[in-house]
Amino acid sequence: MIKSLMISLILTIFIELYTSILIGIKKRNDIITVIVANTLTNPIVVFTTSTIQNNLNNVWLYWGIVIIIEIIVVFIEGKLYEKIINFKKISGFKLSLINNVASFMIGIIIVILSS
Numbered sequence: 001m002i003k004s005l006m007i008s009l010i011l012t013i014f015i016e017l018y019t020s021i022l023i024g025i026k027k028r029n030d031i032i033t034v035i036v037a038n039t040l041t042n043p044i045v046v047f048t049t050s051t052i053q054n055n056l057n058n059v060w061l062y063w064g065i066v067i068i069i070e071i072i073v074v075f076i077e078g079k080l081y082e083k084i085i086n087f088k089k090i091s092g093f094k095l096s097l098i099n100n101v102a103s104f105m106i107g108i109i110i111v112i113l114s115s
Contacts, residue, residue: 001050008046008107013038015106016099023095030085034099037077045069074100 013035020034049066056062074096081092090098 001047004050005043005046009039009042011107011110012042012103015103019099019102020095023098024089025085025087025095027086030087033081033084037080037096041073041077045073070100070104 016038017031017034020031025031025034048069049062052065053062056065074093077100078091078093078096081087081095083092085092085095087095
């Protein structure tokens with residue numbers, strides 16, 4: 001479990017940091033904020049969704065819960081980005097949404113390819 005949490009966190013930080021840089025995030029403190037936001041949210045999301053997946057036999061309910069959790073994360077990270085990141089091209093919420101959609105979709109692709 002710890003190994004999968006670490007792999008997920010490292011991949012998420014890499015994907016969301018890369019996406020942020022492509023969008024135009026370049027300042028050191030802004031990059032650190034993206035890393036810290038993911039370090040705070042990703043382990044909780046991965047642990048929660050893994051626990052739910054292991055204890056739930058309903059695929060539709062599982063994915064519904066995953067989507068709700070991801071929406072909550074977008075809002076939490078978006079609020080954090082709005083307060084801390086000094087980037088005016090897009091809002092913190094849009095940055096969070098783009099980053100999380102990118103990492104979520106790449107995560108799904110990785111799971112599909114590794115099955």
